[in-house]
Amino acid sequence: MAMDGSFEPSALKEASLVATTFQTAGTVLIALLLRLLTRGVPGRFLDYWSVAWAGLSVALVSLNLAFLLGQLFPTPAAWLTRPALAAYCVCEYVFGFYLWAGCRAFARGTEIHRSDWLLLVPPVVFGLVAPAYLPHINVLFPFHAAVFAGFCLLAGLTTIRLRPDNRQTMIGLRLLQVALAGLVLLFGHYAGVMGWLAVRERQTDLHYLHYSSLYDGLVETLLAFGMVVLGTDGVRRMLEAANRELAETNRRLAEASDQLAAAARTDPLTGLLNRRAYDGLLADRAGTPFAGSVGMVDLNFLKRTNDAHGHAAGDAAIQLVARALRARFRITDPVFRMGGDEFMVILEGGRASELANRLSSTDAALRGLRLPGVAGPVDLVIAWGTADFDSAANFPAAVSRADQEMYSCKARRKETASTV
Numbered sequence: 001m002a003m004d005g006s007f008e009p010s011a012l013k014e015a016s017l018v019a020t021t022f023q024t025a026g027t028v029l030i031a032l033l034l035r036l037l038t039r040g041v042p043g044r045f046l047d048y049w050s051v052a053w054a055g056l057s058v059a060l061v062s063l064n065l066a067f068l069l070g071q072l073f074p075t076p077a078a079w080l081t082r083p084a085l086a087a088y089c090v091c092e093y094v095f096g097f098y099l100w101a102g103c104r105a106f107a108r109g110t111e112i113h114r115s116d117w118l119l120l121v122p123p124v125v126f127g128l129v130a131p132a133y134l135p136h137i138n139v140l141f142p143f144h145a146a147v148f149a150g151f152c153l154l155a156g157l158t159t160i161r162l163r164p165d166n167r168q169t170m171i172g173l174r175l176l177q178v179a180l181a182g183l184v185l186l187f188g189h190y191a192g193v194m195g196w197l198a199v200r201e202r203q204t205d206l207h208y209l210h211y212s213s214l215y216d217g218l219v220e221t222l223l224a225f226g227m228v229v230l231g232t233d234g235v236r237r238m239l240e241a242a243n244r245e246l247a248e249t250n251r252r253l254a255e256a257s258d259q260l261a262a263a264a265r266t267d268p269l270t271g272l273l274n275r276r277a278y279d280g281l282l283a284d285r286a287g288t289p290f291a292g293s294v295g296m297v298d299l300n301f302l303k304r305t306n307d308a309h310g311h312a313a314g315d316a317a318i319q320l321v322a323r324a325l326r327a328r329f330r331i332t333d334p335v336f337r338m339g340g341d342e343f344m345v346i347l348e349g350g351r352a353s354e355l356a357n358r359l360s361s362t363d364a365a366l367r368g369l370r371l372p373g374v375a376g377p378v379d380l381v382i383a384w385g386t387a388d389f390d391s392a393a394n395f396p397a398a399v400s401r402a403d404q405e406m407y408s409c410k411a412r413r414k415e416t417a418s419t420v
Contacts, residue, residue: 023217024060030224031057037231044111046231048102052095053224059091082131089127089144093120096151103155103176106230107162123147142195149187156180168233175226182219186212267337269315270322278336278344282392290392292348293355294399296406297325297362299341300381300413305371313371317380320369324362344399352386359384383410 031053038046066084097120101112126147134140159177164170190212197206265277273281299321306314318341325335325343336344347355359382366380385405389398 023213023220024057024064026217026221026224027053027060028057030220034224034227034231037228045102045106046227048098048105048112049227052098052102055091055094055098056220059088059095062087062091085131085137085140086128089130089140090124092144092148093123093127093151096123096148096155100151100155100158102227103180104158107158123151138194138198142191142198145187145190145194149184149191152180152183152187156184166233166237168229168236172226172229172233175222175229177226179219179223179226182222183216186215186219267322270319270337272322272326272335272337272343274336275338277334278338281334281346282395285392285395288392290348290395291390292346293350293352293386293388294395294402295345295347295352295355295359295384295386296399296402297321297343297345297359297382297384298406298410299343300383300410302341309371309373313373316371317378320366320371320380321362321382324365327365328358328362352388355386356384359386381413383407383413385409 031050034046034050034053038050062084066081066088069081069084100119101116104110126143130140130143134143156177159173159180162173164173190209193206193209265273265280267274299317302314302317305317318337321341321343322335322337325345329335329345329347333348334346338344345355345359347358363382363384366382368377369380371378383406385402385408387398387401387405389395
């Protein structure tokens, strides 16, 4: 498009048309790409940017249409080109408005409010009315370029305080900011130079302005690239957040599974291992070296305690025996509550004599204890038996011997132990 308002039949005209056509095609592709990204990226900024590029596509199509109409109807063509120029102006202002809205949404997460439309109304009114009174492009364009540069400046200012901590986000943001600065400089330059040309009495054709579509296209490509980088970075951050959430869910499931497994192997009253854990230990030790000593322990007079003082006192007595047993063995020495008032201790790698000494120490620790519902201190009495084993195969026989010894001890202690 010539600077004197006509559409000149020259090589420069053809170059300008080709550049504008490629700019239009590229803009349409960018609009489609951003629209596709909006389907996978959370946030409104890509929605606004995709609308912006759609508006710019329509604006460039309108400009090309005005150019072609000027070629087909060279004299007079104003009544044909004015609607196309109006559409070009209005759609470029829509691009500028949504460009600013998208930058603000990216920087602050702010969506378009009703009051924001007041920013767009004056430029749109100007774009609709100005072509009727300023039909020559060299008169219209300086005003149009100034308005468009203002939108780009506003868009750039909304991102100036952003300090991303991610490298990819920083790269995309810097590309966006450089491109916005380039658009401000380009269109500010167009407003100044073409305004100067419009007031000169002698018309001057600055040939480099015929390639303005090429300059604009290059800067807009950089702008689009920055937007795509920010959009794909949004996809990356969304996937990372999803992965973190999935990892946290898996961790919680693993913890819950471990807790369920532990609960299934733990006696709820005492916190000791239960019979299921005992069966699991035998299954794990089958066919492997397994030697040591086993002790069977029984709490005397539990039924009498329950009958005289209630089950709360009996449960407390069982808990006190379990606590005393656990305190006198290593964390690696399994202690089981086999049911009721019966307990089992396995001292892997130890001898029955050592195990018997520890059980005797346990018995001594159960003197002068307090039970709920009982007025005075209580001496709890346990009976025990121990036996050695040298393999998993003869472990059951060792348990049987320890059990028999425990019952013998129980009978002897009933005759001498004080009761509750």
